[in-house]
Amino acid sequence: GCGSGGGTGGGGSDAKIAFLMPDIASTRYELFDAPLFTAKMKELCSGCTVLYQNAAADPAKQQQQANSVLAQGVKAIVIDPVDSAAAASIVQTAQGQGVPVIAYDRPIPDKKADYYISFDNEKIGQMIAQSLVDHLKATKATGGILQVNGSPTDAAAGLIKKGIHSAVDPSGYKLLAEFDTPGWQPPKAQEWVGGQITRFPNQVAGVVAANDGTGGATIAAFKAAGDKVPPVTGNDAELAALQRVISGDQYNTISKPIKIVADAAATVAHEFAQGNKPAGKTTLFDTPSQLFTPTVVTRENIAEVLKEPGFAVKIADVCTAEYKAACTELGLS
Amino acid sequence: MTAADLSDERLRQATGLRGSASALVDRVRAGELGMVPVVAGLLVICVVLQILNPIFLSSTNLVNLLMECVPVGVIALGIVCVLLVGQIDLSVGSISGLSAAIMAILFVKDGWPAWLAVLVALVAGCAIGVLYAEIFNRVGIPTFVITLAGLLSFLGLQLKALGAIGSVNLPFDSGLVEFAQLKFVPPWLSYVLVLLAAAWLFVVGFLHAAKRRTADLSARSTRFLLIRSGVLAVGLGLAAWYLNRTRGIGWMFVLFVALALILHYALTSTKWGKAVYAVGGNVEAARRAGINVRLVYTSVFAICTTLAAFGGVLGAARLAAANQASGGGDVNLNAIAAAVIGGTSLFGGRGTAFAAVLGVLVIQAISSGLTLLSLDSSYRFFVTGVVLLLAVGVDSLARRTRTSHGRA
Amino acid sequence: MTAADLSDERLRQATGLRGSASALVDRVRAGELGMVPVVAGLLVICVVLQILNPIFLSSTNLVNLLMECVPVGVIALGIVCVLLVGQIDLSVGSISGLSAAIMAILFVKDGWPAWLAVLVALVAGCAIGVLYAEIFNRVGIPTFVITLAGLLSFLGLQLKALGAIGSVNLPFDSGLVEFAQLKFVPPWLSYVLVLLAAAWLFVVGFLHAAKRRTADLSARSTRFLLIRSGVLAVGLGLAAWYLNRTRGIGWMFVLFVALALILHYALTSTKWGKAVYAVGGNVEAARRAGINVRLVYTSVFAICTTLAAFGGVLGAARLAAANQASGGGDVNLNAIAAAVIGGTSLFGGRGTAFAAVLGVLVIQAISSGLTLLSLDSSYRFFVTGVVLLLAVGVDSLARRTRTSHGRA
Amino acid sequence: MATLQLSGISKSFGAVAALTEVDLSVDAGQVVAIVGDNGAGKSTLVKVLSGVYAPDAGTIGFEGREVTIPGPAAAHRLGIATVFQDLALCENLNVIENLFLGQELGPFRLDDVAMEVRSWELLRQLSAKLPTVRLPVAALSGGQRQTVAIARSLLGDPKIIILDEPTAALGVAQTAEVLNLIDRLRENGHGVIMISHNMADVRAVADQVVVLRLGRNNGVFDARSTSSEQIVAAITGLEDNVVSQRAARVEGADQ
Amino acid sequence: MATLQLSGISKSFGAVAALTEVDLSVDAGQVVAIVGDNGAGKSTLVKVLSGVYAPDAGTIGFEGREVTIPGPAAAHRLGIATVFQDLALCENLNVIENLFLGQELGPFRLDDVAMEVRSWELLRQLSAKLPTVRLPVAALSGGQRQTVAIARSLLGDPKIIILDEPTAALGVAQTAEVLNLIDRLRENGHGVIMISHNMADVRAVADQVVVLRLGRNNGVFDARSTSSEQIVAAITGLEDNVVSQRAARVEGADQ
Ligand SMILES: Nc1ncnc2c1ncn2[C@@H]1O[C@H](COP(=O)(O)OP(=O)(O)OP(=O)(O)O)[C@@H](O)[C@H]1O
Ligand SMILES: Nc1ncnc2c1ncn2[C@@H]1O[C@H](COP(=O)(O)OP(=O)(O)OP(=O)(O)O)[C@@H](O)[C@H]1O
Ligand SMILES: [Mg+2]
């Protein structure tokens, strides 16, 4: 039988829904998106199955996964494309077989998907960088900014990079140097930042890092150089990063309302699976869309964010023995 | 009377059915039926995967599977050549990515005709191979290092080529993309092809046997040849029938098989092929036999990189896009692994073109089978490793005694 | 009178300075001074990089460089062992990631003492190696495939282990992180160590020469030994002085050098070491000489995976975090490349522990020099490839004649 | 009672039966020569004895007990030392390392001076013409390698020494030294199995000549009382063979 | 005028001088034997001749012209075929493939039937005892391999054939066949260089004996008019050597 949100439509009661995620370099897909989406789907329709796949940053593999779920007769595909351009081919194939495609997180501009649910990466880049710039201005910091981007072969990293530039370039702070971290690897980021500390001794006012892994590596580089750690950004609000924000090592990270987005995606996918055509809140790329805004997390607002109902990370996990003191100080006990 | 080549009294004569059977076991152990255990391994994992998920052996899935193995398979064909001479190419991924980028830019952005864009990409690939071989022949840097440098350099060029755009879409209605995604062999033609293949196998075998008989050498009996062709016709026919229940056999897969057959012919039936095996087995002996070893290296690397470029083009066509990640990920490792899984030795001198075909089928079957399972990434990685061991283990166990005879 | 081992009249006697010089050239060509050309290559790229960016050879940067090469360097030490027996391990990256995860979870989440957490991680690494060797010895699957399966499986385990958290911070004030980031040898101690090393080299050399002279064999003159120790003392002393101008020599680097020295001793001066080279040179000959070949494989794989686990722990300590990306990316390729660049053969039987040290220095120097330049990724990849070829080309050219003598 | 006693040994490779029910016995202080045509199975028999191959059938007795020889290490432990026809040296190791492979002095701290001294001793004894012992074996001439392989078999104190065509690549002086050596080994009570195609050498040192033909026993002869011609006839299976024909022709030409 | 004329050839490996100013000449229809102790430099000389090593000094004349032999292919083109001491076979290839390596019939469509027929012909002619020609060379006995290597050198129609210890691993029958073969080659006007440690064989087929000692020429003898003892004395550099001592002892024991 169908769950609470479901109608009585025939196809929807034991439908298969595909949930195709792009990579494991960013931990959120495995940790949050997939389980939250699945949970919501179960709630909507207990007979439905979610086919979760992760393409590990390989567009060809994502295509293979899409073909595979189509062969299994899914009723809808929710996809976060590895490469927005290449995903057009997936949309083409799926729609050719009458399966609706919901673009998740990243848009598919070249081929009209059936629905688009997201916060966009460019915006994320812009937000973390802007938050840092504002902070630097507020503290009247002098010097320049280092920019640690994501993988040069990752389309999402390119979007974030663009967003960061849009905030850093007009900020008045000099961009000292930037680096595309091969494969998002933290040790590479650490090595690069270490070199830049040598190159620009005492000139680094702040570092914009494109995700929490590279952010953590940046902090480690400053610590290893025995220098004071300047404000460093992050992105993804993963547990370790939240702890660093609490302890004051990292300036900010960004929390995406993944639960809300995943729930919305599940609802929309369920609608499609039943043969309905849900309407969008707005239209983007000619596609009915729902957009959500992420929240920049800093020491100021971390308590609120963590206490928000439904936030993916539990306070108890964050405030381990080591961070107890800082947590109490911030009113998180 | 026994034939001239079977007259030694130490040869156990294989007579009757039991004789043939024990001869068969002998031959598997001696590694002469090299492919049989790999096929057995492939069957084992197919059964396992089918049990885990009944869609695995469905016609639709198999159709997809065959199409998906082509780009890496084509690259693996080239890798087999390089491994046969005891060298390695770590840069096939980058080369395939670069050639995809070149092709896409020339075709889409500069509006060249598709064939010309593809040709230029292939020529670029070929030039890279020649460059590698020149460096290897003249400076003597290990190919591991040369191609590692190539991996980095050509990735750099690929990023540069795609520069500000990052990703290029190929139009869906272009012949290239249609070929890679939507062109299937019509059912009647597939059966005709199967019959042609069987007939051809018989005719070639028959003529060869006749020639051997005239020369007073042992030859396969016509009955054996008939049965062999029959088995082939029925086997391929059934496969074609099953695939034709849905979309059928992709032309791209036919192209792959054709390439493998051509390479097989070149390796087994030409002077060049013998030179390749000789160089892989014992370079110094090959050199002393008057073989132009440098030319062999050059040809082999040129073939490898050209096929890598071709694989890249096919991959881009299948994906209908070329981007910065093209050729990245595990393309390198998968292509080399396919060759090795199929039984090609990393030390040179042992392997066949079919090794690439079988190896890539094993890899794709595992990958597709586990994709169907919707496991967590962590489980999927783990299970992939275990299933891979299982598939290759069958082969290795069958050859166990062979190694113990000092003939690894 | 000439010593008993130099009495053959065909031996050109190296007398005087010119004789020694030509003997030196002979030895380089014969590959006996294997490391000299690699060092020359390293110097060449250092000069190039310094010209491109004057910060490269600054004391601070060199201090960083030495620290950064330790995790991959430790892994490369293990790879050298595996390559020496003619096998390969593709999974060192995954193993290092897994061991980092195990260590971090036990240490941070479960609150175990650091040493115990590290120990458990190392034992896990060791167990993996023993498992590999068992599969290889019993089933005979090529180690390329076994370790490829391991690469996937242990990546899966790593993801699973980090499961719900994804990333674990190591406290910056823990001994482990401080060791990897902030612990440097005090200047006075560094000079003492340099002097001890030089004295030790002299004493060992002197005792050995005395023993040889008693046995009526040729021996190095005391003068030569004195000069050698003097050169070492001055060279290391200058290096230490230069590094001491800023933070000095990291204890972690000292640990790496100590590991390399231990491995060097084990490979050159123990029965086990000779067995390793023998197995790599000719397994069948080693087996016939009564060597327990399986045990050699087991020991070598256990060492390799243990060192990989140790490298992972050190890498996590340096980063002050273990996450899902630990050990990913090019750790595998860099570790293998370091061994090969240092002169270890992929075919077994040739290589030294110092190969790993030099190779990783080359890789890190290139990487550090180019990251300092702030090039576009595309240029950086390209230039990295070219510089790598340059560095290794020097070595290869120096050995050119050697290969032409059939002694590759 | 024979030190080493083989009976009914068979061994096939795929479709080729290399050995069929071969018997052989060697006593202490006895030199047994195995002769036979190329491909007769001599080396295969040697490899069965030294644990390289497991026989398909047959039993091996050593000092009265029935034994199995599962590997070369087991053969070493029994006291069987072998010089293989293909020498089985490691080309990447130098002469000393090859000589002492598997039986190095000082397992945890190799005593290279003692090993070098002992190496020169052994090699001089065999008249080896080596310029230096620090060369990798890859750089040695054929005869030098063979000398190294022979020297190696003398290192332990084996009960049975098997020499598979030990003098094939040796110069005249070295051959004479090896024959002297075999005489000495016999005097010291070692059992020696020697394979050779040189009838003069065989008759000079052997006590007994065992003939193999196409993988089967083809007669056992007393070395001293049998003529070369008889042995050659047993090897080739023909009284009138190419060897006797050539001898006759050469004699005819000389006259 | 000699077909092949070497003068002043020197070659060193690192600190070891393997050849020092060696001279040699071979005519058409002449069999020249090169003899010498182990490590005397015989194989090195052969390798210089067949383009494997480049000499450090010295000149090579071929049919009156001065030539350089930059590689084995060049030697093949000149008409020099060589059987190397280490045989230089590819173990992974079978007998037919090894025989025809580099000179396959039908480059774009190998004629394997013709090659197999020709292989059996050649091998029978040398009395090879091969069960089948489809075995990889790795599975052959030492003598079988050597036969394959010798058969290979006969495939083209070389002007000079160089045989480096061709009979070392051969059985008595095969050795006789090879000696017969050398006789035939001489009769057909080929030049033959043969290296051997077997004085009987050398004196049976050679016209001229060239002695090398420690990498230098040590005399040229007429094969027929010189006794074995004289040649052995030139090889070892001593009248009173281990060979003569052993001969004396054996004779003494016999009396
Ligand atoms: N590993 C193997 N695989 C297949 N056949 C083999 C193998 N080893 C030996 N044989 C075959 O067994 C037969 C006997 O070989 P073996 O080496 O014992 O001969 P042999 O008497 O030593 O000859 P030779 O005098 O030439 O050394 C040969 O026909 C050979 O082809
Ligand atoms: N590649 C090499 N590197 C170093 N030394 C070498 C090399 N090849 C040969 N030698 C040395 O040159 C000398 C001559 O070797 P060569 O092989 O010519 O001897 P040979 O006369 O053929 O001896 P044999 O009768 O044992 O075959 C030997 O001392 C050998 O050690
Ligand atoms: Mg033999």
Ligand SMILES: [Mg+2]
């Ligand atoms: Mg020789």
